[in-house]
Amino acid sequence: MPTTENFKDFVLESLSSAMADTPYTFSAKKMFGEYCIYVLEREQSVPKPIFLLCDEALFVKQFEILKPLLESAPLGIPYPGAKESYILDVDSHTLLREVVLTLAPTLPPPKPKKPKKK
Secondary structure, eight states, X not given: OOOOHHHHHHHHHHHHHHTTTSSEEEEEEEETTEEEEXXXXXXXXXXXXXXXXXXXXXXEOOOGGGHHHHTTSOEEOSSTTOOOEEEEOTTOHHHHHXXXXXXXXXXXXXXXXXXXXX
C-alpha cells in the first residue's frame, strides 16, 4: 500500500514540531509511490536524504551511530529488495529529535547526479 500524501504531511509536521528550536528543516520527494524525507541545515544548500516513508511507516537505515538509541526499535523492510531498517514511532517527538540530532550531522551530502547521455 503506497504512503498517502496525508501521512507524508503528518510526518513532516511531526518532524518540524520535534525540531522547532533547531536549524533543521525537512522536505519530501515522491519516489515510486513512496517518499524520501530530506533534512536541510540552514547553513547548507543541499538537502540530505535521512528517512524513507514506505507503507505508511517511517524508516531509517541501521547506521552504527543509531544502534544505542534504537536497539529496541522494531525492524522492517521498506520495499522489496531493501535492507532491513529501523521503524520509527512518528508520534514520539523525543525519539525523532534524538535520531535527527544524532544522524543529521554525520550524513554525507548526496552524490551529484550524472549528466544524461544524449
